[in-house]
Amino acid sequence: MTPNSIQTTTPEVVLQLDNVSIWYTPEKSAVTNVSAEIYDHEITAIMGPSGCGKSTLLRAINRMHEL
Ligand SMILES: Nc1ncnc2c1ncn2[C@@H]1O[C@H](COP(=O)(O)OP(=O)(O)OP(=O)(O)O)[C@@H](O)[C@H]1O
Numbered sequence: 001m002t003p004n005s006i007q008t009t010t011p012e013v014v015l016q017l018d019n020v021s022i023w024y025t026p027e028k029s030a031v032t033n034v035s036a037e038i039y040d041h042e043i044t045a046i047m048g049p050s051g052c053g054k055s056t057l058l059r060a061i062n063r064m065h066e067l
Pocket residue numbers: 024025030048049050051052053054055056057
């Protein structure tokens with residue numbers, strides 16, 4: 001795609017999150033029921049207050065918790 005051109009193809013979902021929850025301890029979830037669709041050729045921002053789980057979600061998406 002050239003700069004300033006209009007995208008005419010249908011955006012493709014490259015990552016789908018369906019009710020994702022993540023726990024470090026059984027008492028309290030760090031991420032609770034997050035659903036989102038991430039599209040190709042788009043910039044997606046994850047925003048929220050400190051401690052809401054942004055880094056935890058990104059680590060899960062990148063499978064860093066499994067290392
Ligand atoms: N390794 C860990 N072990 C236990 N709890 C954790 C761990 N990492 C984060 N948490 C907890 O999980 C919750 C989400 O933290 P996280 O670091 O994902 O938030 P964040 O949105 O990235 O915050 P910030 O904006 O300050 O970077 C917080 O309650 C935090 O204390």
